[in-house]
Amino acid sequence: MNWDLATLLVLLVGVSTLIWLYDKLFLERKRLAAQANASKNAAGLDPSETVRVPLMVDLARSFLPVFLIVLLLRSFLVEPFRIPSGSMMPTLLIGDFILVNKFSYGFRLPVLNTKVIEMGKPQRGDVVVFRYPEDTAVPFIKRVVAIPGDHIVYHNANKTIYINGEPMPQEYIGTYQGVGSGSNMTGAEQRLEKLSDVQHEILVLPGRLSPGPYQEMIVPPDEYFVLGDNRDNSRDSRFWGTVHDEHLIGKAFFIWMNWDSANGGISWPRLGMRIE
Structure with missing residues (x-):
């Protein structure tokens, strides 16, 4: 069990x-009985004093719907994340705030992460958020x-992926110009x-070169080989192996904000961008 926000929300809903x-x-x-007695009291006591709701009960009744709605939204619909590193440049930049579709690959119970309804499987090209296999408390993208079932080979020499013997085509666009915290990738x-x-x-x-023990493999059942788009600045499946289906969190689909202090704060052009 990971003691994260989902666990806290479940505890708050339960309590x-x-x-x-x-x-x-x-x-x-007891309050209703006290109110009935007070209404018959010839001494004229104020009935409101006898039916006052305890503070703890009042707080629980007020916040229970809020906790429940947040838990349901976060567990089954969408969850926000912030990009802390440049491993997915140029698709995602440092400081991007993204939304992740939690039901793309099935509904999972909060905290337990047990899949209860199958909705689909990740496909090649999907940008996914998952729990880092070597420390499941840490989310990766x-x-x-x-x-x-795929046979995958990554060739360091030409930076090309070969899947089932076929190279994945690449086309040179130009020289990258980085900004803000990602300016180190300029060139x-x-x-x-x-x-x-x-x-x-x-x-x-x-x-x-991006050496790693997993430059070639046949991907096992229910597992996925993942790479960062910043191919030479990403620790990914080349280093620590595949991601099991049980560690998937969801599919990233939307950038709702970017904040990078090294780039002057909010990057307005990135607001509302889809993740491809």
Whole structure:
């Protein structure tokens, strides 16, 4: 179990529900009886003093719907994340705030992360958020380049992916000009890569090797080989292996804000961009 925001929300919903039920089953009955007695009291006592709702009960009743709505939205519909590194440049920049579709690959129970309804499987080219296999408390974001059963080879020499013996086409676009926190990638080659039907941009440094123990493999069942779009500045499946289906969080689809203090704050052109 990961002690994260989802766990906290489940606990808050549970505690608030228990307080509300206890009040409904026991305390409310006593308040109604006290109100009835007060209304008959010849001494003229103020009935409002005898029916006051305890502060803890009042808070639980007020916040329970809020906690429940946030939990449902975050667990089953969308979840926000912030991009902290440049491993997905130029698709995602440092400081991008993104939304992740939580039901693209099935509905999972919060905290337990057990899939209860199958909705689909990741495809080549999908940008996915997942729990880092070596520390599942940490969310990672990469692009799926190979799916179960694929034979994948990554050639360092030409920075090309080969899937089932076929090279994934790349087209040179130009020299990349980085901004803000990503300015260190200025001068990298910017290429357009095609994975099945998905075209997306990548960055490569032709003179740099990206060694790792997993440059070639057949992807096991229910697992996915993922790479960063910033190919020579990403620790991904080449280093720590594949991502199991049970670690998937969802599919990234939308940039709702970018804040990079090294680039002057908000980058207005990136607001509302779709993630391809």
